[in-house]
Amino acid sequence: MKDLGVGLALTAVVTGVMYVVWGTEALVPGLTFGLLAAVLNAVAVALLKSGLKGAYAKTLARWGMGMGLRLLGVALFTLAVVREPEMFSALPTAIGYVGVLLPLLFYEMRLLR
Secondary structure, rough: OHHHHHHHHHHHHHHHHHHHHHHHHHHHHHHHHHHHHHHHHHHHHHHHEEEHHOOHHHHHHHHHHHHHHHHHHHHHHHHHHHHHOOOOOOOOHHHHHHHHHHHHHHHHHHHHO
């Protein structure tokens, strides 16, 4: 649950910065894809945590599932930008997703201690 809280805080910060730069047109993509990144990462971390105590193959499989979830976010980004370009401009949408996901990936490194 702590991972999701960090993701929500990052979503608020990234969306706030995007609001200052682009105005109201950045709110929907920032919030939508920031929340998507936070949720996908929280699920990926939960998968990884459940596999850390097991064999290496299990840990690697869980890590792969988590990366697949994050890749699903990239596919959803592409779909949103192509299908609804008026609502999801490419740059604010990408920054909303990557701006939340990248710090969360670095934050995830604490599991390896």
